Amino acid sequence: MKLKKILPQVITLLVVILIFSFFSLNAQINMATRGIDFGYGFLTQESSFDVQFSLIEYSGSDSYARAYLVGLLNTLLVSILGIIFCTILGVIVGIARLSPNYLIRTTAAWYVEFFRNIPLLLQIFFWYYAALRALPLPQEAEPMLGTFYLTIKGFYTPSLVWINLDIFIYSTIAAIVGIVFVRLYAKKLRENQGKHIPVLNISITILFILPLLTFFIGGVNVTYELPILKQLAKTSFIFEGGLSIPPELLSLVIALSLYTATFIAECVRAGIEGISKGQREAAASIGLNRKQILNLIIMPQALRIIIPPATNQYLNLTKNSSLAAAIAYPDLVLVFAGTALMQTGKAIEIVSITMLTYLTLSLLISLLMNWYNARIAIVEK
């Protein structure tokens, strides 16, 4: 009987190996007949092309491997920003869809239906080309709040210049550790004595007070640098100094967040509606107020329904970020599977690396979300 169980698995494995070796042999023979070399040696060669926007130090004299890293970090940046914004917006819209207020409810519904049903690439093009054209040139831009400039060449903000930044960071870490302890203590107090202390208020106070103290006694200081208009030629200007965010990143994050938020909103709505009315009524009957009902009864249960489909949306967002290539945002696809592929001609190597990278990213996000889901799942006692 044991054999009967194992044999099908062994055979499946063999078939999979056969198929894979067939394809790789096929590729090898075809590449050999066409005179294409295979190898990853190019990764250490000098890339000799520049990239518009990079989170790490990079120039064309660095290697292709470094160019890969630049692309990967840019993909991560846009994915993380997109996930943060789409979650915030999605939760708000999801709750708004259940609002008793007709206007809010209908607006949210229209938003979801509109942005969900237009192809993402079109939305990206819209935010880049249509919205971009509407923005002023740097020399014509009016400052917002005196210091922010939104222009066709990018979004310019003052940048912060820190003195003794490390002390500030340590104090923030200390504040976070302190908050964890307060929460643990509060939980204990609640479970043992049934007492509630205002955890949120205390947490916020700690988070602000402790880092603030370092300014007075830790020698931490912060100044800022304003973007300043610089003339390049008679009618051509840019801003120098400060922090500049390229319009490519801006429009990509806006498009991805607005699009994915519609799906998150639907997940949130489904999650909240999935909790039966009786739960709310039962909670009210034992004297919990509205806020407590949402925080203690509805949300913990709703999250179980929300997290798995929301994970899928996060994965989608990460993969969709590869559309960046259409609007010149230097992500992994544009820098590595685009320029680097072209300059080296190593199509199979580069595409396989890129595919593996996206696979790894997706699996990591899944892992993280599954871990979170397992943590918040209701444990049967």
Next chain:
Amino acid sequence: MFKNIKKILSLLAVASLVFVYSCDQMAGKKNQKKGASKTVDATKKSGFVKCGVSQGLPGFSNADASGNWTGVDVDICRAVAAAVLGDADKVKYTPLSAKERFTALTSGEIDVLSRNTTWTLSRDADIGLTFVGVNFYDGQGFMVRKNSGINSVDDFQNGISACTNIGTTTELNMRDFFNSRNISYEPVAFEKADEVVAAYDAGRCDTYTTDKSGLAAQRTKMSNPDEHMVLPETISKEPLGPVVRQGDSVWEDIVRWSLNVMIEAEEYGVDSQNADMMKSSDNPAIKRLVGAEGELGAAFGLDNEWSLRIIKQVGNYGESYKRNIADTGILPDRGPNELWTKGGILYVPPAR
């Protein structure tokens, strides 16, 4: 239970047999390829030349509203079709981005790449390609707005933003150029030429850089072409020409000489109108060119009228240039793309 195992085992045996057989087949194929031209046979069998062109570059390869392709690059495809198949219209065009072009050629999706492609050492030697000649001598330049006050590349300053295409020699030349002048710049690289034009036109970049012929052609697509100008400097050599896959020398020769014949025909004053009359010319070089003397076609396994068909159906190089580039107002002046006898650098080996 044993019955099942038997079934499964026999299935496995069949699968491995198929695997071994197909491996054998592939190995066999590898040996066969060293004979005559596989590409010519395949082309004759399918009845059309598979040609890779650009996604729309006026003057070089551009499709009109009804899908007819024209341009000097397209004329190379047509010449090959005229030579091999006897009809210049028997071409299947595949529009390719800069990124896709070489993969399409090495994978066999197309057989000739005639898509304003710069001949460089690394491309020729590295990736299984062979460049067969130059049909346009070009160089990289910069386009700016006329009112920008930039009149030469010497006016470029730190912080300038430059729009361009990814995956081209342009990206590399641009870096060399700005680095050698110690100018910091912001490269904004798009995948498609139309996207570059749209972004530059919108004001995203101070300058747009690519081959000068490309700049001249794309300028016609701007919302207001008169507001833009191409700077006089040329920062690189860009010899553009058709490319074939490595390993089929007969096919390579056919494409090379289809191009050479067009240039040589102009040199000897043979054009699409007078080609038939030239058969009775006194000049043996002209007679050879139109197939009235010698056996030039036999060397590639073609008939003797192959070159006559090219000249009659496509025209000589000068006609092609005039029709596609000069008369369309892209680059009326032929510059280096003039015959060597008239002060240019077009010089091809003799067809004899």
